[in-house]
């Protein structure tokens with residue numbers, strides 16, 4: 001094979017891997033082993049490098065104190081160890097496997113994680129909190145109960161039935177500590193557990209940590225700002241500038257630096273680092289020499305083998321200062337990836353069967369999550385009442401305020417038939433009534449909600465319209481009644497002046513399209529109605545002078561079109577959809593931002609399980625909301641409902657489920673409530689405008705109409721309209737398209753959120 005041949009290179013690397021097998025095995029025998037970890041936030045071009053070639057070795061059975069200034073990257077490192085964040089380059093083994101890989105058990109109940117934030121549900125009691133964390137770690141209630149008394153006594157916690165939100169900050173931190181301890185994990189990761197804890201209890205906690213690591217089966221990584229309390233740790237890692245300045249036993253470090261306490265050591269190391277004279281950190285020398293590790297828990301020979309590998313740079317390691325410096329100089333944000341072999345030796349992990357991939361959830365996890373969701377609701381009854389009451393209030397407001405005829409529209413009339421103000425316009429019965437205009441106006445007043453004010457001159461009346469005090473001016477000509485009679489009597493022979501003299505002129509303010517439309521309708525229909533009654537009084541067939549077009553009883557709907565009925569389907573679906581978006585994204589972001597979600601995920605709960613548990617709980621809420629909204633809209637406010645109740649109910653529920661899934665997407669994509677609000681609000685108006693909710697989609701431009709067809713609520717709104725207004729059943733295409741489209745969107749949103757949850761890690 002020629003030199004430089006890629007196959008040749010691959011063969012060489014394979015051989016190297018074989019020779020490194022023992023090194024790799026050794027690393028996997030540690031509780032945690034991190035090699036050449038490189039982690040940055042920000043973009044490739046503007047990276048904020050947090051871990052920069054960091055090596056860390058935590059043997060099984062030891063307490064490892066992780067120290068460093070605030071913001072140096074301790075939490076980031078811990079998040080990578082528990083599998084919640086990914087390195088940009090480098091390797092991590094935790095309890096023998098790769099965090100996050102199938103079968104590694106990490107994240108999972110093998111780990112107990114206490115994050116920096118309290119990350120607990122304030123409404124839960126101590127007992128409920130520990131039960132929840134016990135259940136998600138596969139414990140039974142009896143096992144939790146058995147552990148509860150011990151933890152309460154040991155951590156000096158108050159009564160187990162006290163709610164977490166009623167505890168002091170220090171007590172809350174101790175409950176959080178208890179939640180990490182409850183399932184007796186193999187690896188306990190504690191991010192500043194002793195903040196706000198009094199010295200006596202802090203000592204107790206350390207004693208307990210020492211106690212549980214004695215048998216060599218438990219390992220603890222602990223970060224703290226109280227540097228000197230880590231004297232009791234077996235090993236400490238002093239972190240600065242993205243890597244460890246030293247990783248030794250505390251005693252060794254103090255002897256080495258001739259310091260009286262660890263703070264001095266840290267200061268001295270920092271000064272040395274600043275001077276560019278970094279000392280070589282003898283990673284495992286200290287471990288094998290100074291830590292009283294129980295026999296059999298660490299393979300000494302292997303450790304030495306590992307050590308040799310490290311020092312000789314066999315596996316590309318860099319603990320010697322020169323190699324570290326050389327590599328650190330050359331490391332570019334992702335160039336480091338190239339220096340890491342992409343093909344790693346086969347891992348000795350639990351064999352994963354293809355059927356494992358089908359197990360998307362564990363019943364014990366689902367039980368815990370659903371119980372927790374309902375308990376949260378039960379503890380927040382006022383919030384729940386608001387959540388169910390809000391859509392009802394919105395429906396009531398819609399029914400009361402939208403689609404009804406405008407009332408008391410004022411118009412100004414100048415009636416030249418009478419001598420106003422000396423003479424008043426009054427209704428006179430009979431075919432020979434003198435002022436037909438007065439009869440017509442009287443008919444309008446009594447049949448429509450129109451207020452008439454009379455004026456003597458056109459100037460006065462016009463001024464009222466110009467000043468916005470009236471919506472129109474009507475001018476009745478002098479001989480209106482006579483001319484109208486002549487027109488009826490003479491028909492096609494009526495002289496022009498009679499035709500012209502029988503016309504009432506309307507000068508309207510059409511600045512408000514809706515009011516102008518209603519006024520036009522009332523004046524025209526009013527005249528038609530009055531004319532019919534007048535012709536009857538004169539024994540003339542009204543049809544002779546009526547419109548030659550007659551609207552019979554409609555096939556669907558009522559004679560008078562009602563905008564409330566038109567808008568109701570879309571409005572109901574929108575209310576349920578967006579309430580679900582707000583509720584789901586809000587509750588998920590709340591959990592995430594308080595660190596509870598992160599903690600739950602570290603315990604081995606999967607994103608899919610969280611989504612499914614939310615689906616179950618939100619479904620119940622949605623059921624309540626939908627029932628209330630439909631009861632108020634139809635039986636109480638009497639909106640048109642000629643269709644199948646089951647179809648109406650199921651389509652409304654489906655729109656809620658669709659909103660819930662969209663809420664998942666929002667929560668997965670957005671970092672905080674503010675961006676989630678922007679995203680939800682940003683989608684609200686396009687959906688309302690483009691889905692044919694407030695205006696028929698037939699009125700849209702063809703391109704927008706095409707776009708509208710693909711939006712989640714368009715087909716569903718049309719389908720619901722056909723169900724309730726036309727009484728159509730599921731076999732009609734328009735109806736089942738609505739169901740199909742919304743189910744398709746549910747699947748799309750669910751898939752997006754599962755994919756984002758899976759791939760969006762640090």
Ligand SMILES: Nc1ncnc2c1ncn2[C@@H]1O[C@H](COP(=O)(O)OP(=O)(O)OP(=O)(O)O)[C@@H](O)[C@H]1O
Pocket residue numbers: 041042048050068069070071072073074075076077116
């Ligand atoms: N999600 C993130 N996006 C961007 N930067 C981040 C993110 N998380 C942390 N950082 C930055 O990374 C650095 C290390 O943060 P980290 O929380 O790991 O520090 P820390 O050592 O745990 O600090 P402390 O002791 O104060 O908790 C900080 O400068 C922080 O601002």
